[in-house]
């Protein structure tokens with residue numbers, strides 16, 4: 062397939078009969094570890110994928126925005142009045158309108174613009190294709206509007222686009238990854254104060270690879286279940302008298318669990334509290350250059366998501382089990398859950414063997430063939446030209 066940046070330019074030319082003023086790229090992400098911890102003010106460790114979304118853009122007169130993408134032939138157009146009417150812009154274009162809305166709502170001037178979007182980030186695979194759109198469009202609009210909005214403020218704005226304008230109650234991880242990741246590193250993010258540390262994650266040097274397995278499982282009730290998990294965590298924090306579950310230390314976990322009313326809530330809390338600790342332990346190992354040793358933490362994270370947070374599905378569990386049986390050092394579901402992708406840490410020269418074993422296990426169970434691809438940590442949002 063043609064390079065994604067070239068496709069964005071071609072889309073711009075064919076929709077608007079003109080040349081773009083520039084092109085801005087933002088990646089999809091996988092999360093190495095730290096799932097459903099972001100909206101609990103906790104820790105996450107995502108890295109950016111080499112798969113990117115590109116926005117080709119140019120200013121246009123007035124407060125009007127026009128956007129086209131490979132997802133729909135006809136451009137979608139909206140103005141300042143449309144932005145004030147909830148539900149006026151829908152589908153993929155809502156992520157774009159949400160970014161314009163969030164920037165304006167925060168008092169930042171946004172120039173009218175024409176935008177064409179092309180993407181290599183698969184939609185619906187849990188690799189944050191929506192955050193990649195938000196980040197690429199935000200980068201374009203901030204640049205076209207002139208300097209003045211530091212990059213560390215972008216993730217919250219993109220998150221507001223998604224939470225308030227689109228109406229999905231997600232945390233800050235995906236937008237932070239799409240914007241702030243660095244090549245060759247995982248992004249250690251404290252979701253309470255948004256402080257970051259780029260943690261070297263040099264797979265090549267360690268003779269390792271991360272294999273991403275797209276389960277191709279349809280997302281089942283993902284939105285409602287995500288919102289339910291979030292509510293349960295917030296109720297638990299309120300019952301425990303803490304601002305967020307991040308404030309429950311692992312050492313105090315048993316005492317905290319004893320103060321909660323039902324088993325389901327206890328398991329939700331146990332996942333979040335132990336998952337935060339697994340992120341910290343993973344970061345400590347990576348800082349010490351002990352990459353190979355993070356495997357068991359990844360697998361423990363998966364078990365916790367499967368048994369305590371209950372967000373996995375049979376296709377996902379099978380990918381993890383079959384990867385481990387074929388020699389992966391660790392494997393876990395990545396992302397919000399109920400489908401999406403698994404990542405497996407493997408010896409570089411075993412990547413093919415593990416991919417083949419997972420594919421064979423799927424065939425045996427009668428599941429649709431999974432996608433398998435080795436990935437390396439890529440950069441976050443950038444201006445291309």
Ligand code: GLA
Nearest residue numbers: 096097231232233234396397
């Ligand atoms: C989705 C959300 C993120 C995060 C993950 C789970 O990707 O967008 O904010 O909550 O699920 O870790």
